[in-house]
Amino acid sequence: MNPVIEQLKLHRSIRKYKPDALSDEHLQSILESAQKASTSSNMQAYSIVGVTDPEAKKRLAHLAADQQFIEECPLFLIWCADLLRLQHACAPIEEVDIPSTSEIFIIATVDTALAAQNASIAAESLGLGVVYVGGIRNNPKEVSEVIGLPKLVYPVFGMCVGYPDQEPTQRPRLPLEVVYHKETYSTNTYTQGIEDYNRSLSEFMLTRAGGTRDSNWSKEMVRRLNSRHRTHMREFLAEQGFELN
Amino acid sequence: MNPVIEQLKLHRSIRKYKPDALSDEHLQSILESAQKASTSSNMQAYSIVGVTDPEAKKRLAHLAADQQFIEECPLFLIWCADLLRLQHACAPIEEVDIPSTSEIFIIATVDTALAAQNASIAAESLGLGVVYVGGIRNNPKEVSEVIGLPKLVYPVFGMCVGYPDQEPTQRPRLPLEVVYHKETYSTNTYTQGIEDYNRSLSEFMLTRAGGTRDSNWSKEMVRRLNSRHRTHMREFLAEQGFELN
Numbered sequence: 001m002n003p004v005i006e007q008l009k010l011h012r013s014i015r016k017y018k019p020d021a022l023s024d025e026h027l028q029s030i031l032e033s034a035q036k037a038s039t040s041s042n043m044q045a046y047s048i049v050g051v052t053d054p055e056a057k058k059r060l061a062h063l064a065a066d067q068q069f070i071e072e073c074p075l076f077l078i079w080c081a082d083l084l085r086l087q088h089a090c091a092p093i094e095e096v097d098i099p100s101t102s103e104i105f106i107i108a109t110v111d112t113a114l115a116a117q118n119a120s121i122a123a124e125s126l127g128l129g130v131v132y133v134g135g136i137r138n139n140p141k142e143v144s145e146v147i148g149l150p151k152l153v154y155p156v157f158g159m160c161v162g163y164p165d166q167e168p169t170q171r172p173r174l175p176l177e178v179v180y181h182k183e184t185y186s187t188n189t190y191t192q193g194i195e196d197y198n199r200s201l202s203e204f205m206l207t208r209a210g211g212t213r214d215s216n217w218s219k220e221m222v223r224r225l226n227s228r229h230r231t232h233m234r235e236f237l238a239e240q241g242f243e244l245n
Numbered sequence: 246m247n248p249v250i251e252q253l254k255l256h257r258s259i260r261k262y263k264p265d266a267l268s269d270e271h272l273q274s275i276l277e278s279a280q281k282a283s284t285s286s287n288m289q290a291y292s293i294v295g296v297t298d299p300e301a302k303k304r305l306a307h308l309a310a311d312q313q314f315i316e317e318c319p320l321f322l323i324w325c326a327d328l329l330r331l332q333h334a335c336a337p338i339e340e341v342d343i344p345s346t347s348e349i350f351i352i353a354t355v356d357t358a359l360a361a362q363n364a365s366i367a368a369e370s371l372g373l374g375v376v377y378v379g380g381i382r383n384n385p386k387e388v389s390e391v392i393g394l395p396k397l398v399y400p401v402f403g404m405c406v407g408y409p410d411q412e413p414t415q416r417p418r419l420p421l422e423v424v425y426h427k428e429t430y431s432t433n434t435y436t437q438g439i440e441d442y443n444r445s446l447s448e449f450m451l452t453r454a455g456g457t458r459d460s461n462w463s464k465e466m467v468r469r470l471n472s473r474h475r476t477h478m479r480e481f482l483a484e485q486g487f488e489l490n
Contacts, residue, residue, distance in 0.1 A: 001274070003248045004370035008278040008363050029246070031425050033253040035418040037362060038377045041469050042462070044419050049426045056428065080430070085423070088435040089466040092443075096470045102482055102489065103382065103475035109351060110401065113358035114377075117282060118253050121366060125249035132283045132359075137348065148429035156355065173280040174289050178330070180276050181294045183301065184393035185325070190333040198337075217287070221334040224286050225341045230348040234490055237347055244347065244489045245479055 007125050012170045014129025017073040017162035021052070026126050027075070030161070033122035037114040045104075046112035047082040048119075049147045050075055056146055063142050064135035064158065073160035078136065078143070079116045081108035083241070084152035098152060100243030112156045123161050133158035138229075140236045151241040169208060172200045174217075194218065252370050257415045259374025262318040262407035266297070271371050272320070275406070278367035282359040290349075291357035291401075292327040293364075294392045295320055301391055308387050309380030309403060318405035323381065323388070324361045326353035328486070329397035343397060345488030357401045368406050378403035383474075385481045396486040414453060417445045419462075439463065 001009075022030075031048065039045070051057055052075055060078075061070035070076055083098045090096040098104070120130045136143045136158045143155050173179075178193035198216035205213050237244060246254075267275075276293065284290070296302055297320055305323075306315035315321055328343045335341040343349070365375045381388045381403045388400050418424075423438035443461035450458050482489065 002370050004252045005274055005278055005367050007249045008367055009281050011281045011283070013283060028421075029250055031421055033250055035421065035424060036254050036256045036415075038256070038258060038365070040377070040379050042416060042465065043469065044424065047424055047426060047430065049428070049430055051428055053428055084432070085435060085439075086466055086470060088432065089439050089463050090470060092439070092463050093467045096467055098470060099473055099476075101473075101476055101478060103478040106354060106382070106401065106478065107379070109354055110358045113355045114362045117359045117362035118366075120283070121363075122250050122253055125247050132285075134285050134352070137351070147426075148431070150430065150432075153430065156351065171287065176273075176276055176280065179280060179289065179292055181292060181392075183294070183296055183298055185292065185294055185395065185398065186393070187329070187333065187395075190330060194330075194334050194337070218334050218337050220287065221331055222338045222341055224288065225331060225335060225343060228344055228346075231344075231346055231490075233346060233348040233351070245476075 007121065011124060012168050013131040014164045014166065014168070015069045015131055016164070016166040017069060017129070017160065018165045019074065020163050021074040022128065022161065029126065030119050030122045034115040034119040037118040039111045039114070040107045043086060043107060043111065045082055045086060045108035046115055047080045047085065047153060049078040049080065051078065051147065059146055060136065060143060063139040064133055065138055067133065067135055069131065069160055070133060070158065073162040075161040077119070077159040077161060078147055078155050079112050079157055079159060080149060080153050080155050081112045082153045083108055084150055087152065100241065100245050102244045105242050105244055109156055116159060120159065127163065128161055129164035131160045133160065137233060140233065154237060154240045154242055172204055252366065256369060257413050258376040259409045259411065259413070260314045260376055261411040262314060262374070262405065263410045264319065265408050266319040267373065267406065274371065275364050275367045279360040279364040282363040284356045284359070285352045288331060288352060288356060290327055290331060290353035291360055292325045292330065292398060294323040294325065296323065296392065304391055305381065305388060308384040309378055310383055312378065312380055314376065314405055315378060315403065318407040320406040322404040322406060323392055323400050324357050324402055324404060325394060325398050325400050326357045327398045328353055329395055332397065345486065345490050347489045350487050350489055354401055361404060365404065372408065373406055374409035376405045378405065382478060385478065399482060399485045399487055417449055
């Protein structure tokens with residue numbers, strides 16, 4: 001195992017931060033690392049909004065399911081899929097109608113995620129901790145207002161960055177053979193693999209929650225999928241100019 | 246700069262591979278690294294199909310814009326957003342209707358991208374090279390047939406993995422101040438930043454293409470956005486059970 005893979009394997013989400021701010025050098029390294037990620041046809045279809053203002057973080061924390069750590073972390077990055085800058089790129093030559101296809105939505109969303117993952121790894125290598133925050137999609141319109149997002153830009157997720165003030169244990173993942181398929185997709189491993197995973201996750205949850213929380217993957221996923229949350233996203237995306245045609 | 250950030254900053258896409266296969270140990274490390282990436286509510290909504298069969302790679306290369314390196318690389322990974330496994334996860338408890346929302350589409354697509362980016366970094370740290378292949382979305386239905394994808398699974402992108410047989414130079418990225426916004430989104434930097442970037446990319450292209458290819462970012466983006474490609478994606482996604490409601 002080399003130091004890079006070691007780093008990747010150490011990841012766990014941090015939900016409690018020291019108040020210390022990042023140095024400018026660290027922030028610069030993190031952002032430059034983000035930019036080095038692959039991007040579809042060099043479109044670089046993402047923007048990052050970095051929020052440090054306490055009032056703004058407080059408001060964003062409230063909008064994202066009242067998650068306290070958003071207020072507490074020194075830097076809250078909001079990762080946005082961005083087609084507006086492409087329109088600006090074309091402007092010196094001609095006015096281009098940005099396509100409102102599912103395809104361009106995938107491109108911009110994936111570009112954003114790849115860059116963010118590089119940033120998270122860079123941050124962790126500098127002793128910082130991160131957590132991805134899908135909760136900003138609870139109130140995407142209000143979040144967009146707080147950070148002034150124009151049309152053709154949408155907030156995909158947030159990311160807290162700061163020095164960890166906790167040492168959480170790693171949650172186990174699905175057995176590899178359930179996720180990786182050789183040559184063709186197969187569900188043959190699913191019944192046994194999910195049963196095994198339910199067992200290990202149940203053990204983990206009982207340990208982590210002090211022996212009081214009895215759950216497993218199947219139970220968590222039923223609860224999660226039945227909640228039908230964020231059904232407003234389609235309409236919000238359309239308002240932002242992402243029609244998903 | 247630490248070894249992790251150094252690694253991230255070295256990335257360039259590889260489009261020419263030696264025939265040597267990966268060792269099982271390396272593949273295992275790469276896949277385990279992928280699994281360590283963050284995942285929304287632990288849904289792990291992705292699957293990876295690893296293709297090594299020469300005939301299958303040849304067919305996939307043809308379907309993905311006849312890109313020769315897909316045939317030549319020893320391992321072609323197809324990264325799929327996967328909601329089917331979640332249905333299997335719920336099965337022991339109850340039959341759950343997988344929501345067909347834009348929200349769950351974002352979750353699964355982002356989960357896939359984060360895992361893939363971890364894999365690409367792990368691979369590069371082992372001396373391997375990679376390239377992301379959006380071209381599999383040129384013929385997503387046929388690609389899905391080759392690797393046997395069922396409903397509720399869609400191929401987001403491919404990734405060639407293998408030992409590099411070229412030393413490409415890094416393409417410059419946009420100036421950081423065009424991508425990173427402090428506190429709120431702003432287009433103030435765009436005109437100057439894009440002008441600067443056009444200049445540096447034009448220089449780069451003239452150098453890399455032996456002084457014959459005169460282009461820049463604005464020109465490339467106009468060409469790219471006017472091509473309106475992959476307009477079939479919406480229909481394909483719906484057929485796979487991703488309705489984007």
